[in-house]
Amino acid sequence: MSIQKTLILSLLCLIGTAFAQTNHTNSETPSEQKEEFNPSETIVHHILDTHDWHLTDIPGKDENGNRIYHPVALHLPWFFYDQGFHFASGTEALLEKGYVPYHDHLYKLKPGVSTEEIHIAHGQVEHFDPETMADSDAHVIDLSVTKASLQMMIVGLLLLWVFISIAKAYQKRDGQAPKGIQSLFEPIILFVRDDIAKEYLGEKADKYTPYLLSLFFFIWFSNMFGLLPINSNIMGNISVTGALAVLSFILVQANGSKDYWRHIIAMPGVPVAIVPLMTIIEIISLFVKPFALAIRLFANISAGHFMILSLVSLIFIMGKNGESVGGALGIMPITVLFTLAIFSLEMIVAIIQAYIFTLLTAVFIGMARETHDDHH
Amino acid sequence: MENIGLIGAGIGAGLAAVGAGIGIGRLTASAVESIARQPEMTGDIRGAMILMAAFIEGVALFGEVICLLAVFQ
Numbered sequence: 001m002s003i004q005k006t007l008i009l010s011l012l013c014l015i016g017t018a019f020a021q022t023n024h025t026n027s028e029t030p031s032e033q034k035e036e037f038n039p040s041e042t043i044v045h046h047i048l049d050t051h052d053w054h055l056t057d058i059p060g061k062d063e064n065g066n067r068i069y070h071p072v073a074l075h076l077p078w079f080f081y082d083q084g085f086h087f088a089s090g091t092e093a094l095l096e097k098g099y100v101p102y103h104d105h106l107y108k109l110k111p112g113v114s115t116e117e118i119h120i121a122h123g124q125v126e127h128f129d130p131e132t133m134a135d136s137d138a139h140v141i142d143l144s145v146t147k148a149s150l151q152m153m154i155v156g157l158l159l160l161w162v163f164i165s166i167a168k169a170y171q172k173r174d175g176q177a178p179k180g181i182q183s184l185f186e187p188i189i190l191f192v193r194d195d196i197a198k199e200y201l202g203e204k205a206d207k208y209t210p211y212l213l214s215l216f217f218f219i220w221f222s223n224m225f226g227l228l229p230i231n232s233n234i235m236g237n238i239s240v241t242g243a244l245a246v247l248s249f250i251l252v253q254a255n256g257s258k259d260y261w262r263h264i265i266a267m268p269g270v271p272v273a274i275v276p277l278m279t280i281i282e283i284i285s286l287f288v289k290p291f292a293l294a295i296r297l298f299a300n301i302s303a304g305h306f307m308i309l310s311l312v313s314l315i316f317i318m319g320k321n322g323e324s325v326g327g328a329l330g331i332m333p334i335t336v337l338f339t340l341a342i343f344s345l346e347m348i349v350a351i352i353q354a355y356i357f358t359l360l361t362a363v364f365i366g367m368a369r370e371t372h373d374d375h376h
Numbered sequence: 377m378e379n380i381g382l383i384g385a386g387i388g389a390g391l392a393a394v395g396a397g398i399g400i401g402r403l404t405a406s407a408v409e410s411i412a413r414q415p416e417m418t419g420d421i422r423g424a425m426i427l428m429a430a431f432i433e434g435v436a437l438f439g440e441v442i443c444l445l446a447v448f449q
Contacts, residue, residue, distance in 0.1 A: 292434035295438070356426065356430045359426065359430075
């Protein structure tokens with residue numbers, strides 16, 4: 001029970017820090033309220049990784065009585081490398097150091113350009129031209145914890161909590177029927193072990209089962225978190241899926257048998273004239289496999305988010321940015337129904353993509369470990 | 377004329393989806409037929425079906441990525 005209390009407490013803390021951060025950064029009013037609604041920009045903004053964890057907007061009035069929205073966001077600190085490691089808590093602290101955050105990229109300010117020239121409204125840099133105002137000689141490496149990486153840590157902690165408690169339950173209840181969260185996950189763990197690992201890796205499966213289980217549950221949990229409001233879609237981020245694919249690629253190559261490498265370098269049993277061609281094809285397919293793994297997961301998850309956000313954008317398009325209430329009300333039932341349907345589909349896709357990624361990793365390891373007796 | 381690349385990307389994305397649709401459709405048809413003939417092999421057939429569907433989808437995704445490159449170049 002105490003773990004649940006800790007989780008709730010940490011959630012409250014997160015919300016608390018978010019509000020604490022908002023109070024001093026949003027003293028100025030947003031100026032882009034009159035702008036035309038741009039669906040593709042809004043969608044891309046929602047899908048991309050950012051340094052601000054935008055939670056919600058609070059409606060309010062400015063001094064002229066116009067309706068404005070105060071964004072409630074968690075502003076993540078900046079951590080970067082430029083001839084030494086630097087740390088800055090926000091936009092103001094960054095500007096003091098001579099760096100400008102613009103469109104989620106970090107630029108070093110050119111000597112001679114004063115910070116007065118960069119118009120700042122509610123913590124956002126508005127007038128900045130990277131071509132003329134940034135120091136092109138500086139190589140700033142941004143190492144900040146962004147929205148997606150913070151989300152990934154939260155998912156990781158949740159996974160640790162869930163699976164350590166399951167492991168403890170197995171120790172304590174040895175020989176008894178599973179109980180609670182243990183019985184919820186037991187069939188899934190057994191499915192990954194028996195239907196993925198043992199099926200394709202044979203008797204050596206136990207060596208790879210921990211990796212396959214981590215992969216499966218990390219992808220599944222991340223995808224499910226991505227479907228929740230406020231949360232970031234981790235797997236809709238090509239660097240995350242790319243890193244997972246690289247891990248699988250290294251594991252496959254490290255377990256390659258002698259036969260596996262012989263089939264790549266010089267395919268036995270084919271005419272000598274075709275061997276160089278086969279080698280080229282095999283080397284290409286070596287790298288295509290992890291690339292396809294990364295792209296498949298990334299594209300499937302992003303496509304789902306794209307569809308949901310496009311459907312929601314339809315309300316704003318038909319409503320003509322608040323002018324036509326009838327249009328917005330007319331399209332709303334259709335949007336709600338379709339979004340509901342796609343959400344259900346996305347929940348299935350979340351587990352199917354986790355399954356496919358894990359399955360293909362197991363298949364590739366199995367193929368690499370295989371020893372051939374026949375020469376074909 | 378400058379939007380002709382966008383038209384190409386749109387047609388390309390559509391063709392990639394058509395190809396994947398035909399491929400996965402034929403695959404699924406055969407798999408379901410095999411399951412109907414030999415229900416005791418359901419597990420193996422399903423595993424092979426999902427694996428091959430993933431490969432077909434992978435080829436389609438390459439097409440989509442190239443179309444995306446054409447749009448964002």
